[in-house]
Amino acid sequence: MSALAPLIATPWPDVPDLLLPALGETARTVAVVMTIVVLLGGPLGLLIFNTSPLGLTPNRAAHVTISWIANLGRSLPFLVLMAAIIPVTKLVFGTTIGFKAALIPMAVAGVAFFARLTENAVREVPRDLLDVGLAGGSGRWQIMAGIQLREALPGLVAGFTLNVIAMIEYSAIAGAIGSGGIGYLAVNYGYRRFDNTIMIACIVLLIALVQLIQFTGDRAVRALTH
Template sequence: MPSASAPTTGTDSGLGLDRIVELLPEIGVAMGQTFTMLLVAIPLAILLGTPLGVWLYSASPVGLKPRPRAHRIVDSLVNTIRSFPFLILLIAIIPITRFIVGTTIGTAAVIVPLTINAIPYFARFVEQNLTQLGSGVVEAARAMGATRGQIVRDVLLVEARPALIGSITIMTVSFISYSAMAGLVGGGGIGDFAIRYGYYRYETIVMLVAIVLMIVLVQFVQLGGTRLARVLDKR
């Protein structure tokens, strides 16, 4: 009796490729939603997390103007927000999300918890990067008569640029996975696409394509961030 395994494999491969071609528009939309989440949440995290991180450094015992009591309060708040698993945070702040964007599903709704989670995440990176510079650069700037604002703006943030770029890279890679997790609650993006087609409909080839796209995106961000950090590092 002739074997039908070879023709079946070829047919399945052809059907799988046809299915991917058929879903290309939806894949494009999903990637666009993922990019939208990142292009809104990450810049907002940098914009709001940087001054918070600078304050955490400045108010710490080794900072420019130690404020132990206030530092303990803010530090505890930052730790509390960072300790929430993203999926739990996403659900816990549903009333806030609804108030801000008017809905609790879709890409816009996911951006809110992504941003809230990213701000303290990046602030902690900023604090650590500034602390690692040591007191030498601060003392040298003070000896030249620099004000506290000048020390932060013209010395600390400039010296910490390579480390800050590395931190932004790490944060972006982490939040790519967070944005994929948002698919569990209909948040859109490549994670939502993978769950709808690869998990609910058992289309393994679609799941594999989504995984490959995530890997390529992570590699692109990591390589770009590493190269930029090297360019900015003048040491």
């Protein structure tokens, strides 16, 4: 088979024609998922912390319940989670393959992950600042938005960066169900067709993409910290 590989490998000049559309599909998937993640995971993380004994509205029952929900999405390897959610995906979108099929499992995993990252970031906010807000007559929701989120912003940006990278990895795994993107291209061409050119190109692109996102996130965190 290795002797045949050079005969079926995609010529390097043709690689961009395959790679750029795949990059666009990955970017679309990650952008949609991260929008859901921020809108749901951020508030969920705030609730997890603020219903804990250290939070603004301690409530043991609520804290245990919300924490359990968040842990549920983080307990399973993504491939197992993706398979387990197939009936839900089928019910919601009417399909178990393609772009839509990847959205629900990626969103579930991403929301759970970002909720915990948000909780950890908010936990680092000094309690004194919250007490000052309470003493000044600010409501709890005002303190969450005006003090907790503002002071935790560097940690939230760092968590957002980690989450984006995780979603890129998950989108590559979701290529197994035909969701498109770089992972799908790597599986279909690089693995099934033994196209080493495409496989190498996909690997290099994924590495470059992750490095760029991490670099950008680190710069943003430093800018917000100083």
